[in-house]
Amino acid sequence: MEKISNTKKLTRSAMLLAFAFVIILIGAQFGGVxxxxxxxxxIVNASILAAVLFADTKYGVLVGLLTPVLALIxxxxxxxxxxxxxxxxxxxLALSFGLSAKYFISGGKYIGIIIGAIIKALFLSFSVNYLVSLFGIGIPAKVISKLKIVMSYNQAYTALAGGxxxxxxxxxxxxxxxAK
Structure with missing residues (x-):
């Protein structure tokens, strides 16, 4: 990761968030499951990881926190x-990738993508299988059964593909x- 100013980091992250927003919007208008x-x-996962690489881990986390809100809106x-x-x-995902890229000398980015994808998929699968009922969140059983499919292996795939x-x-x- 290169040394750049905070303004440049914020600008890059904002551009990646805007790009993710456009992709999310297109998906909402035209896409099926x-x-x-x-x-x-x-592509959204790639935007999150790109924010880590081209700005910093904290900006990747920020993009990662905001993209689901944009998807909801x-x-x-x-x-x-x-x-x-x-x-x-x-x-x-962003934290795992950022920390691995920073602390693993050889192949940290690759390790980070794999670890991040696994952690994200495991967390979302655990959430839909256990945390939703533990916290008493009122999601209908039909929706939960669909979420169990979407929030497991698919999440690992999408994170790996984004990586x-x-x-x-x-x-x-x-x-x-x-070349410059």
Whole structure:
């Protein structure tokens, strides 16, 4: 990660959040379940991870916390009581990735994506299977059964896919910067 000013970090993060918002909005307007799970979600996860790489971990966490709110506002995700769990899952993804990239000398970014994807998927699966009932959140049983599918392996896939996208873009970015 390069050394950049806080203003530049905030600007980059805001641009990534705006990009994620556009993708979420397109998904809400035109996408079905498949499109949203396998196209929109990886791009949103890539935006979160890109904020970590191109700004800082705290900005990645911030983008991760705000994207579910944007999805809720646009109608992309219509289960408000579960939104905080997704926010935490995204924050865990950003934190895992950021800490791994910082502290693992060799391959930290790759390790971080794998660890982050697993932690996010496990947390969301645990949330839908246990925390929703523990906290007495009134989500209907039909919705819970669908959430159990969407908030498990699919989350690991979307986080891994987002990680692959961002690492490919990061390699291109490094080459362009090196050529300057």
């Amino acid at each position: 498949f499109y949203n799970q396998f196209i929109v979600a990886p 646009t109608g992309q995700f219509n289960i408000p009581p579960f939104t905080p769990f997704i926010m935490v899952g995204n924050a865990l 692959i996208i961002v690492l490919l873009l990061y390699e291109v970015y490094k080459r362009v910067e090196k």
